[in-house]
Amino acid sequence: MLKEEVLPSSLSDNGSSKGPCDAVTNNSDNSNAASIQRPLQHGIVSSENSVASNSATFPKHHAAALAASVAADHSAPAPGSNIAPAIHRVSEPYESRRSPPTVSENCTPTEEEKKENDGNDSVNNNANGSPCPLSSDANNALLLHMAAPPHHPVAEFLFQLTKMLTDDNSEYIEWKNSSILVHDPPGLEKRILPKYFRHSNYSSFQRQMNYFGFRKIAGKGKMAACSYVNEHAKEDISSLLYIKRKKTSLSGSAAKLLAQANKLNIQQDAISASGAFGAMNTMMMMNGMNPNTVMMNGMAANTTGGGMMGINANQLALLQQQQLMLQQNQNQNSLLGGMGGGGMGLNGLQGMNGLQGTNGIQGIGINGIPNMYASKLGPSAGASVNKPAFMRDQQQIMAQLQHAHAYASGGLPGTSMGNNVSSQSFMNNFGNVFPSSANSAAILTNDQGNLYSAASAPSSEWKMSNCGGNATNPQALLLQQAAAAATGFGGLPQGGNGLGQGMGENPDDMRRINSAANLRSFINQQISLFSENGSQAPGAPNGGASMNMASTGRSLGLSPSMAGMSESMPSNLPQGLSYEQLLQLNGMANGACAGGDSQQFFHKI
Amino acid sequence: MLKEEVLPSSLSDNGSSKGPCDAVTNNSDNSNAASIQRPLQHGIVSSENSVASNSATFPKHHAAALAASVAADHSAPAPGSNIAPAIHRVSEPYESRRSPPTVSENCTPTEEEKKENDGNDSVNNNANGSPCPLSSDANNALLLHMAAPPHHPVAEFLFQLTKMLTDDNSEYIEWKNSSILVHDPPGLEKRILPKYFRHSNYSSFQRQMNYFGFRKIAGKGKMAACSYVNEHAKEDISSLLYIKRKKTSLSGSAAKLLAQANKLNIQQDAISASGAFGAMNTMMMMNGMNPNTVMMNGMAANTTGGGMMGINANQLALLQQQQLMLQQNQNQNSLLGGMGGGGMGLNGLQGMNGLQGTNGIQGIGINGIPNMYASKLGPSAGASVNKPAFMRDQQQIMAQLQHAHAYASGGLPGTSMGNNVSSQSFMNNFGNVFPSSANSAAILTNDQGNLYSAASAPSSEWKMSNCGGNATNPQALLLQQAAAAATGFGGLPQGGNGLGQGMGENPDDMRRINSAANLRSFINQQISLFSENGSQAPGAPNGGASMNMASTGRSLGLSPSMAGMSESMPSNLPQGLSYEQLLQLNGMANGACAGGDSQQFFHKI
DNA sequence: GGGAATATTCCC
């Protein structure tokens, strides 16, 4: 042997070696001796081969590589071994796979304790000698400092780091005052790291430190002495074993999926295509997965051939879930809640978004951005808005208005509309179809997706009824929603028929439209809100030109004469509020009650 | 020195050592000697430190670990070094980052040559002495066998594998007859692998082999001698350097996203919930992103605060694209094309799917699976079908039929349908609303999403017109689509009114249904196709029970008397074909022309 | 400090 260096074994604690250099080289083939125990991945720490040669010596610089080879042997510790492996689970050495190992009976910290990362100094000395993690060897320098041993998977890095710090490597690296002092990065890199890791690169060490939340607080330059702190580190070095590794960023995942999607040559242009690929149909296509897709997803997960289009079952499930998330969020934000309230939780998802009468646009946390619209939203508008939510709502309303406008401008193509005006159904942007009969129970949902009809809605929820009833009819709801979004007041008044206080009468309570002038005002305000320059809608399929309601020569709400009904429908308009919705808006704007089948016609307003 | 072992250097080819044991140990701090060159990740192969000690000796078992430490030094080879690093790019030792390094001028193979993996034996001897990959040292055993050197990133594994095979390790592993013979797995594991990798685990070696497409063709048991072949391997061992690593599975990505979605406490149950969360509304919610969502996505990508709901801009873009993919695929496969034709491209996405009259279900490549339905699909059905696409189509049709059935069974809730039957609109599964008026121009699209009406459709495309016109009316199209899917013939006849050749009259041309009996037959066939046992549909929200059209006591198409109209609609049925569509089907099945508002009623068929 | 790719480990 050229040079013998010994491996510290305070963490591996075989009980027979005290110093830092007590390993024995064994170069004979197929006998891979090492006293380093590396925690196997997924929470299992190995102590393999420790019986056969638990006092191995080998050259210092290569201990890690050898240890790695040893760790891979997949043999459980021999019965009666005096080895107390660091985190090893005796009862299930390799039976437990990716699921977390069960907790050894003799080890004390509860799940709660783990979560709290508490510094409890009670020592689990584990008198029965079972290989309870980090507990059975008083010679183990680490153990002297440890609180209760971890009862959970410990990342290899944390295990080796802790071991490195409890071994006598203080010339290079040291645990002191709840922080890690790196005295000699170059020396650490070349002399120490390879004993504990499969590399000897200080930068790799740093990368791992970073994964576990260590921050450099002193030291300049790549290889300068420095200190690391960790917010979860306590004085007790064993607190390091409870640190959670940061999750791999998701961007990579998304990027991969995105790359795959790109490979498939999907024309993103479809979103903004115009011309023959009419905007209405574009919007329809964008209208998302249909029920069959979702059903298919579930099926594809069970399909041997894999999912369709190169995405697998998990991805399909993902899409399905994301889909639901988007829908639910949308429902919460928009369908009933309008623009009211800012999401208070993560990205607005958790918040109720003003659903139950909480009014006013409020700046929100993570999504809060300077409110480019605040000046248009009335005196109660906060300093910032949830821009995505706001834009989404605006877009929804815009689409509805546009659709209405399309019908108002051209009428139903090829149809004389005079006598079947009330027979048209309408569909909102959530795909809900509202039967044309004004006295049928239209389909509306609350934020939970529950269906409500006039008959079944609990009194505390929105109801639908005919105009003049004691619940809100769907048209009034939609109108109020739009008005609320336009004016910055998201709360929908409970009860009533939507024909109450007039817009503009009270700037703090502009929830209702009860005159033609106010409807026109509302519509114009809507239009202006969709674009910073007041005329074009951002992101409109055809560049926004036709999003200006005035583009056809008629402002929305200025209905054409019946003679105009035969005009053909513009082809570039997205789908949204239907002809009948416009009728309802018109009707309500004039104070008419949408009570019957044949009472709604176009009006000048 | 206890024992010296030398490191083979044929690939590292420092020119001064020939045998397998020519390295020199240098244990002095900060001088990490090694002659192994490990290709750095991302296509750069290191030859660092080779000048300082290019004939290093060190213990055999730990060469790899040391080499790894050396490779991390990040120093370019010294000028004038006699080292010809394997794949090192002189001109940009570390300047080039993740993007592929540019090709050295003196190295010859073109990108095309690389792709072809050709066995061209021209030796690139690179007279100017630049370290062109694998080319400058006649002593390199590998080079003697090599074709032109690779001009692309070479994975570390491939480099080390090739080196291992060209070094004299034939006692353990050998390159022979374009395959890799592993003579002694245990010996390889413990004696050879650690020289080339950061481990000495045969299973890790195998995992890598698998990543690069090697298949075991002989040898049983985990550690038995065996052979590996690779479809891209040529006799020339350098062909190994051109093998592409398999991409990381995407499942992990999706799983991560899924886990994230789950964190947000989304109720997947919504999909199958019944009761107050009625199935119709469930399906509506599942109906996917609405246009606003898509537009919002685009915005969120530019939002500093990140996207909503904890998903980032990339993920939003991903969802948007996947969304389009699903929609486009669906449109292509289902809306007009039905089941006809197999996708010819990747996962069927690129193919036109029988849209323009290409009939017949054809087995496709990657998604082609044994056709469990083939026997039901008529004589022209191929040996396999695109099962996901097929199931999707079936699901779509099933949902439509179910919806029709729901209405047929219960009528519109709370409505006396007798006198406004024709005033109901219907909406297909793509969100297209078909106005109720039978002589209005309904909205249909071709596979490109183009809108067509009777007036605007080019003559080469489908048109819609009133029954009896020279174009196909929408109901006929839908019916044909369903029939085509049911019978396995996806092509839709151009022109005509859908009431032509009868189903069953010609088994190779069963595109049309023109009798009540054939409609009934068609419907029954549909039902049976949805389930292998002929009675239940897979994936139905309520376990499939209600998917049997007979479950309500009426077969679809056997309309109830008008008295039955007041029955309440079943709550667990997905949305699909509407009441009016059923009317149209009924009407056409009886040869009636859907010409007027009030002519469609239920019939016994 | 952290994104992203490949490497290694563990498991099914």
Place this chain on the structure above:
DNA sequence: GGGAATATTCCC
């Protein structure tokens, strides 16, 4: 054979 998690490398 390959999915999935962590480790290591490389880079911004």
